[in-house]
Amino acid sequence: MRKCEVAVLGLGLMGGAALSALLDAGVDALGFDPVAAGSDRGSSHGSCRIFRRFNFENPNYTSLSDEAHADWIRLQSESGQTVLTETPILEAGRPGSAMVASSRAAAIAKGRADPMVTAPVANKEFPAFSLPDDWDVVVQDGGAILHTATVMRLMRARAGARVIPERASFMPHHDGVSIRTDSEEFFAERAILALGPWLGRALPPLAALLNVTRQPVGWFAPGSPETVVPRRFPIFILDRGPDDMVYGFPDFEQRGVKAAPHNHGPVVGPDDWGPPASDAELRSVSDALAALVPGAAGPIVDRDVCLYTNTAPADIRRDAGEEFIIDRWPESRLIVCSACSGHGAKFAPAIGQRLARLATDPSYQAEPFFQLSRYSEFA
Ligand SMILES: Cc1cc2nc3c(=O)[nH]c(=O)nc-3n(C[C@H](O)[C@H](O)[C@H](O)COP(=O)(O)OP(=O)(O)OC[C@H]3O[C@@H](n4cnc5c(N)ncnc54)[C@H](O)[C@@H]3O)c2cc1C
Known part of the structure; x- marks a missing residue:
């Protein structure tokens, strides 16, 4: 043995x-x-995940992000491979969005300048976006595409x-x-x-204590490809109301804009990976892009399914x-x-x-x- x-x-x-x-x-x-x-x-x-320094989920995680960031950078320099591609994070929601408020508070707690901007300013900086004037918006630094x-x-x-x-x-x-x-x-x-x-x-x-959910992911052929390239387009998280959160990435793979719902899909077993994400499962994402990020909106050109394993409230x-x-x-x-x-x-x-x-x-x-x-x- x-x-x-x-x-x-x-x-x-x-x-x-x-x-x-x-x-x-x-x-x-x-x-x-x-x-x-x-x-x-x-x-x-899959190819990527979002790296955020300021986590709306829990302010305790800022130091965890900083610790991990140092390790990712070490891995990057030791391997000579790209592990992180620095990218601004735009988080936006309806007026009073708790997600935006928590992300903002996490940055201010670390002594950062207030990351709040008006929606018109965000739309001007990132022309793929068309956020309503009264939405709450933060644009955070310390974010990156993590090349998983x-x-x-x-x-x-x-x-x-x-x-x-x-x-x-x-x-x-x-x-x-x-x-x-x-x-x-x-x-x-x-x-x-x-x-x-x-x-x-x-x-x-x-x-x-564990809840496994099916999470659809889609790639969208962008309506205005020139507006969704890295550096002109942030990682984004949109809070459209209860149980309606959508996130996405710049088109860094020439595969389209990867975007997905962050709210939970149906509870499944750990071996339930099929069928591929359907149009219906990705409808909230298509709708969010069409309404709020028209430069990224377009037909679905690729699909994936992943599983979240969520803990119950303690x-x-x-x-x-x-x-x-x-x-x-x-x-x-x-x-x-x-x-x-x-x-x-x-x-x-x-x-x-x-x-x-x-x-x-x-x-x-x-x-x-x-x-x-x-x-x-x-x-
Ligand atoms: C769609 C999606 C989007 C996400 N986006 C983000 C994001 O943007 N940012 C972020 O920080 N996080 C994100 N996450 C979360 C993050 O990806 C997960 O927290 C993380 O990948 C979980 O990793 P894990 O190693 O715990 O699980 P897994 O990657 O599932 O690894 C478990 C491993 O156990 C193996 N295994 C199972 N049974 C056995 C056995 N009997 N013997 C040996 N091996 C076994 C499996 O083959 C598997 O490889 C996302 C997750 C999903 C699904």
Whole structure:
């Protein structure tokens, strides 16, 4: 039986970052995942994610963004590959938008100049947009296109032969965790479960706190291609009212403007990846582009589906849900990482560091807002 100090099950962005952190620290670690980098499965697949410094979801995340940013820049300079393409972030919503107000407050809390601009000023700066005059708008710096396909490839290459390209099952014991694949058995002193949407299936007591939803993504042939190129066009997030949020990217791949709804699609199982995103699923995005970003509006030319795994609202250290779980699993040598609720990609190296420390440093605790004990089931 092969032995190791730490096993990482699941090598999406979170497990991949944890394995990199462990290997960088000289830990005898192995990673397991049947899915290769570049596949169209797992919540980390696809070419890009939004990197935001100022997070409307939670002001605690600014320092997490800064920590991750330093790691992304390090990866970029060590690899010579483009990991981040700096891009302004435009966030806009109807008057009184809580999203815009929170993003603005997060920047001001860090001593930044007020990022609020009027809609006419934003429309002039970014001519693809036609935001109503009375909308609230912030234009933030510190944003970037995070090239996740590149990152996934670099992480796998970094781990090399430490990756076992197979599905793994696990069995916790008092002194470690036995791990089995179709071809081999392993024994690890500790195991990190970074199984994305499959986490609830692997650890049924956690399933009640995790909600897996189907998320359609589309690429739109822009009506005015010259207005949607990087540097002339920001990453954008539009808050059109309750449960109607749409985000998108500049056309940096010559594939069209990638845009998607951020509100939650239907609850599905972790293996429910088909069928492709339909026109109906992307209608709120088509409508938002036509009304608010006419330079980007146009026919759908490509489609994808991804899964969010959202946490339930916590009841002891209260939060509104859609946060992260990064903690040790009670009475075991397991460490769990939720798939970070549709906005975790940007933080992956910072989360990987936390997972590695939870596995190797008994005195370390993740921040209280990540801990399982914020839920009464685990208090
Ligand atoms: C449409 C969409 C848009 C998003 N946009 C953003 C964004 O703009 N900005 C942002 O910061 N975040 C964004 N996110 C969120 C971010 O992408 C996720 O938080 C992140 O990718 C989750 O990574 P993960 O490693 O936890 O999960 P995954 O990437 O799903 O990785 C889990 C891995 O576990 C493997 N696995 C499963 N079972 C087993 C097993 N038994 N043995 C071994 N391996 C197993 C799977 O093959 C998979 O590779 C978005 C997510 C989606 C879906």
